[in-house]
Amino acid sequence: MNVDWRKSPPLTTLRAFEATARLGGYSAAARALNVTPAAIAQQVRKLEAEVEAALVRREGRGLALTEAGQQLARPLNEAFSQIFGAIEDLKHQQAARGVQVSTTDYFANAAVLPKLGEFWKAHPGVQVSFTPEGNPQPIDTRRFDIVIRGAAPNHDWGECRAIPLLTTKMIIAGAPALVGSGDADLASLPWIADHTIGEAVFEDMIRRAGCDPDAITRVDPGSARLELEAGVMGYGLLAGPEIIMRRHLKDGSLRQVCELSGMTGVYSAILAKGPMRAPVRAFLDWLIEACRAY
Amino acid sequence: MNVDWRKSPPLTTLRAFEATARLGGYSAAARALNVTPAAIAQQVRKLEAEVEAALVRREGRGLALTEAGQQLARPLNEAFSQIFGAIEDLKHQQAARGVQVSTTDYFANAAVLPKLGEFWKAHPGVQVSFTPEGNPQPIDTRRFDIVIRGAAPNHDWGECRAIPLLTTKMIIAGAPALVGSGDADLASLPWIADHTIGEAVFEDMIRRAGCDPDAITRVDPGSARLELEAGVMGYGLLAGPEIIMRRHLKDGSLRQVCELSGMTGVYSAILAKGPMRAPVRAFLDWLIEACRAY
DNA sequence: TATAAGTGATAGTCTGTCTTACCTAATTTG
DNA sequence: CAAATTAGGTAAGACAGACTATCACTTATA
Structure with a gap:
């Protein structure tokens, strides 16, 4: 597929949101990405502004995904898994080769x-x-x-x-x-x-x-x-x-x-x-x- | 899948490489990402250092992918397409909704x-x-x-x-x-x-x-x-x-x-x-x- | 009620990406 | 065959965007 990155949000915002969705909150995502929760919150808000939709909603002490958020989270999770897997495969393969x-x-x-x-x-x-x-x-x-x-x-x-x-x-x-x-x-x-x-x-x-x-x-x-x-x-x-x-x-x-x-x-x-x-x-x-x- | 981004290369390097692989050169990739070829070259080199493998090889006036490069390019292309598609879907849906x-x-x-x-x-x-x-x-x-x-x-x-x-x-x-x-x-x-x-x-x-x-x-x-x-x-x-x-x-x-x-x-x-x-x-x-x- | 864990917001710092500039190599054109 | 064009290689510095620090505020849990 032809991808035009000029009209796509920065990848860091997508990664932050994916982690937030997968782990159920900014704090957890922040730990996973080794940054502070504030950084995650900023990135997610930035992504929300980009796609012009609320993706997360405050719910009690934590967060919940909106409908749009859920819709976006699934493909992002799959895609990032694929990327991560490809990298890991290559790395292992490289390391294993004598x-x-x-x-x-x-x-x-x-x-x-x-x-x-x-x-x-x-x-x-x-x-x-x-x-x-x-x-x-x-x-x-x-x-x-x-x-x-x-x-x-x-x-x-x-x-x-x-x-x-x-x-x-x-x-x-x-x-x-x-x-x-x-x-x-x-x-x-x-x-x-x-x-x-x-x-x-x-x-x-x-x-x-x-x-x-x-x-x-x-x-x-x-x-x-x-x-x-x-x-x-x-x-x-x-x-x-x-x-x-x-x-x-x-x-x-x-x-x-x-x-x-x-x-x-x-x-x-x-x-x-x-x-x-x-x-x-x-x-x-x-x-x-x-x-x-x- | 559980993705640990702490031991994964920056996404910008992956995007740069994906574009390079798909479009067949730094210059083309640079145009697609709206940056200079030098930026792409730097990112790709960084990725090569990260995965400890040569991904591109100079060939005449242009570039060719190494075996490792081809192996990495396919899943990256698929994954980025998926991400891009999800974003586009969401955006269109948002824009279409009255x-x-x-x-x-x-x-x-x-x-x-x-x-x-x-x-x-x-x-x-x-x-x-x-x-x-x-x-x-x-x-x-x-x-x-x-x-x-x-x-x-x-x-x-x-x-x-x-x-x-x-x-x-x-x-x-x-x-x-x-x-x-x-x-x-x-x-x-x-x-x-x-x-x-x-x-x-x-x-x-x-x-x-x-x-x-x-x-x-x-x-x-x-x-x-x-x-x-x-x-x-x-x-x-x-x-x-x-x-x-x-x-x-x-x-x-x-x-x-x-x-x-x-x-x-x-x-x-x-x-x-x-x-x-x-x-x-x-x-x-x-x-x-x-x-x-x- | 106190405590812990989470989000929200903002100003300032700083890392990492990008540009600039100049180079060499390979092709194409006059 | 020289000139022009297009591509990549490299280094230094500029700049943007991500991140941190720190505040306030909210909601659970003991």
Whole structure:
């Protein structure tokens, strides 16, 4: 139906009257709407002036509806119930839907999963679904509430909000068996075609390490998810963010060859602009806090 | 259904979104609600924050609804249509209902009916129903929109609004055949038991005329409606407002004996407090103007 | 009769909506 | 292809309308 609000009374007056009719008095309506009875009385009088009819009549200590009042009260009650119901449905639905997170495998393994138990404990009701994707994969903020990606500090995320989670050095590392204990001759060793941070960044790193991207031997394990494992197994050098190799550096399965000075990676949470659902905010807050520790 | 408005978004945001969804954009919605597009955009964003979901998405030059938006738009549209319809129904019904007027017979005959044609002409759509009642008859502002009654200027109308229509002298008059051409001996003549202004006032008038209400001869024509006619026919003296006898004074069928100085009658329109329907206001305005001429 | 609970009325405060102004993006038109 | 038009985005300030506070008054209930 075509509704022309220009010749309709303010909605607040309708709401006040509806509550008055439903609850049987100004005082009760005032409590329900969290205002003073005087406010309700004013609104109802205003509505009466608008429709040019008496809607309530004083009766003893309370109020009674006039015929016109009863006639108006029923549809108003139904309509407001419908509105309220629609809002509630949407809200619940939003709150119930878990948090959809897209991460790079390695970042999830290195930084998120180890601490995720804490989040489960703190927010038992919130379901978080991870979808590991390659770092260069396009960012779909329609499907995902949060997309975690690594990039250079000055990366332009376009339309989206980007919240920096942690900064990591970029390093070159390899299995001890490959790189030995001292300085290694990087140009002579094979490189794992590390895709964790993107191809362009990878080539930049190789140049910064003093090698020619086109001249080196590249080893591609076939899947991005196997690159780190391939590095640990000694199939080649790994170039990438320190954070994703940290565990292996610690337990000795990888050894850092050099640090690419003047180069840092930033992992950010990418979100669509606009409102944020409560569970998303909860997870994001936790994520920011969790990453601060690294 | 029990609606708790304390955890529901402001209705203005819902109205703004509903219009946006129905009309397909902020600009169109703004035109419909008679505000600027910026106002609509703000309201919709506020609603999005409230329900924690994106409702609209920019698409080219215009907008498109998200899934959540579509889900919310349908019930809102229905509900607002219902509200709007209920208001419209009530308003039309109010406007269509004619004006119910209760008058005293004589006042209607003397002051209202002669000019009523003007009102018909000026307001062809408005139906006015007159219910002649005796002046002392109780005033029922529930059944009547306007009650016209005569009384002393200081009369207390209680709960109601009283709008003075015209002031009239109180006089004593009789048929020429009864009172002759000079001064008449009032005490010796019969009096019509004039009820047009009320019994108490009638007795007061007789005293003011120098007679004892208990000593005079009273002629009661049986019905208040016949009193004036009885006076014209010479059955007795009439005491009452000048206005209701004026026509007869003019055409010579009645002759004024004396004027009760210090006594005036006021005919007033009595209305219930509260809002006034448009046709009622129209008639009242006309009535006030019409009475000013007397 | 006292007390509590409700409505009626009004003046002043204040919150929230709206406007203004300027911007960018996408379409249409000369 | 540039100019014009139409749409939405954002921020600051103006303004209206809703609300509060407080009075008086009425009607139930103990």
